[in-house]
Amino acid sequence: MNINMTLIGQTIAFAIFVWFCIKYVWPPISNALHERQKKIADGLDAASRATRDLELAQERAEQTLRESKEQASQILEQANKRSAQMIEEAREQARAEGERLVASARAEIEQEINRAKDDLRAQVSHLAIVGAERVLEASVDEKAHRDLLDKLAAEL
């Protein structure tokens, strides 16, 4: 149990080891450690940010989808309404047209009848006049009279 030079030797050795450790051993490992810690922290940060972004994006997508669905249904409804309206209008028009046609046809027929009646009346009066003329011309000639009557009958 002697106290001797070893004491000083140990102190010197200790000093050298500490110096070496400070200079060459500690910095690279410590730096690597802290850099990695930073990297991991950054990575975690990025991950949480990405998750948040994803959530937002999903929300936005859902909203867009909902809106577009709403729009689509609106458009569909409008189209349905519009088509019903159009059909209704077309039907209305068709009926009106039909009525108009019928009316005009009826009017034409009426006109035609009237005209035919007028024509007939004119021809009858003409015939009557011609007949009367013939009757008057051939009263002396029995035979001629006979022919005339036959002609008249054929003309009627």
Add this chain to the structure above:
Amino acid sequence: MAADNEISAIYYIQHHLQNLTFGKHPENGWSLASTSAEATEMGFWAIHLDTMGWSIGMGALFLWLFHKAGKVATTGVPGGLQNAVEMVIEFIENLTRSTFHGKNKHIGPIALTLFMWILLMNSLKLLPVDYFPEMFGKLGFEYMKIVPTTDINATLGMAIGVFLMIIYYSCKVKGVAGFGKELALTPFNTWLLAPFNLILEIVGLLVKPISLGFRLFGAMFAGEVIFILIALLPFWAIWMLDVPWAIFHILVISLQAFIFTTLSVVYLSAAHEHH
């Protein structure tokens, strides 16, 4: 027979507790001490070759391992050695963060050196007590005590190193005058009691390295003595006691290294504080 056994046992114990000493003997000149009496006669100007050799070896092993790990240290996925080394470094960083309140970026490496060096030196104790004395005996060395921390010189040497750092940082942080003033004016803040304060504070200062050195030395030396005593038992009984004691010493070894380191950090932290 019993007396013979006793003598040989005493001789065995003494032999195992004697360092390989090189120094200037009054009669033999510069030589290796062949008996413990000769080693004592060499006085202060002698050196324990085994303590120095093994402690420097362990220190070099620590620095080599950590330096190697540091050279290939990546910020990516660490390999096996880097993992182990980083674990130790993180442990030391946590320790200094929780106990050291000054500003000094060297405290980490200082604590790391202390912890790993003492841990490795203490670990030598788990090697069987007879192997190295026998082996070196064959090579012609009379003594070989391989655990440097069972040598009071080694533990006190480190404690003195810590003590010098305490003085250095005290002077650096507070200035020589500030440090002197602190010694003179605590605990009683009056110049009248300055001499009393000085005595008190200087004793308090000196107690730090002494308690550091003796605590480690005491724990390790006592453990070593028990190992040697167990080795004296019949061979079939040795393992029954040796194994539990060695397992227990795994705890003691790391605990003592931890205590030495923590207390050093605490002392250095106090050196950085203004009162």
